Amino acid sequence: MKLVIKCLMAITVILSFSTAAQADPFPNADPKVGKKRFDEAKCNACHVSLMGGDGNRIFTRPERKVKDAQALAKMVRFCVSQTGAGIFPEDIDHIAAYLNRDFYKFK
Ligand code: HEC
Structure with a gap:
């Protein structure tokens, strides 16, 4: 019985660690650099004509x-290839980190 409780505690600890790790989906990325690259690559040139304005x-x-967040990274990769x-x-x-910070806000 005691072992079961210990196991449950261990699982709870592991779960809380993994949610903490998910708090920032792009922990090694710099949104400021991302914004710069986004502007340099003229990403919105296409999107402007698609959306008719902004x-x-x-x-x-x-x-x-x-x-x-995963789909975001995938979509950025796709559009980069475009x-x-x-x-x-x-x-x-x-x-992806820049778009997430300013627009998508995925955890
Ligand atoms: C050649 C034109 C073109 C360029 C250049 C372009 N995109 Fe896109 N982008 C698209 C199209 C088309 C879609 C999809 C629109 C749809 O499916 O409704 C899209 C959609 C997206 C989406 C998803 C929007 C959503 O629906 O959530 C992201 C994110 C994105 N682009 C990022 C970028 C980034 C970052 C760049 C610059 C590296 C970029 N795009 C450059 C054409 C382009």
């Missing part, structure tokens, strides 16, 4: 495609 609206519109701009793999995380 390109950032693509990230906040009700029918937006991206539903979690731009063909000189964006390095590590910039993808920076850009």
Whole structure:
């Protein structure tokens, strides 16, 4: 019986650690660098014509495609390949972190 309680405690500790780790989905990325890369690569050039005005609206519109941090990183990677701009793999995380900080706010 005691062992069961110990196990439950261990599980609780592990679970609380994993939620803490999820608090920031891009812990090694810098949103400031991301914003810079986003502007340099003219990411919103396409989004502006898609949305007819404010390109950032693509990230906040009700029918937006991206539903979690993983999908966000994937979508940024896809759009980076569309731009063909000189964006390095590590910039993808920076850009995702910037979009998450300002628009998506995934935990
Ligand atoms: C060649 C045009 C084009 C360029 C350039 C472009 N995008 Fe996109 N972007 C799109 C299209 C098309 C969609 C999808 C719109 C849809 O499915 O409704 C999209 C959607 C997105 C979404 C998802 C929005 C949602 O619905 O939640 C993200 C995030 C995104 N782009 C990031 C970027 C980033 C970062 C860059 C710059 C590296 C970039 N895009 C450059 C065309 C582009």
